[in-house]
Amino acid sequence: xxxxSFADFLAMGKHGPYVWSCYALTLIVLVLNVVRPIQVxxxxxxxxxxxxxxxxxxxxxxxxxxx
Numbered sequence: 702x703x704x705x706s707f708a709d710f711l712a713m714g715k716h717g718p719y720v721w722s723c724y725a726l727t728l729i730v731l732v733l734n735v736v737r738p739i740q741v742x743x744x745x746x747x748x749x750x751x752x753x754x755x756x757x758x759x760x761x762x763x764x765x766x767x768x
Contacts, residue, residue: 704710713720 711717711721
């Protein structure tokens, strides 16, 4: 199938909105499949670091409060 112009290519024989929305949706899903696990991993690492900091702070002896 060849097109006479770039506009005809974008129109895809009047099926353009369907075709291009499918491509856009597919691209969005693929990008999310890469980005979201990275975000979740970073969040998990931050939570574990906070938990380790809290545990390290709990191991230190508490100083008495001066009145």
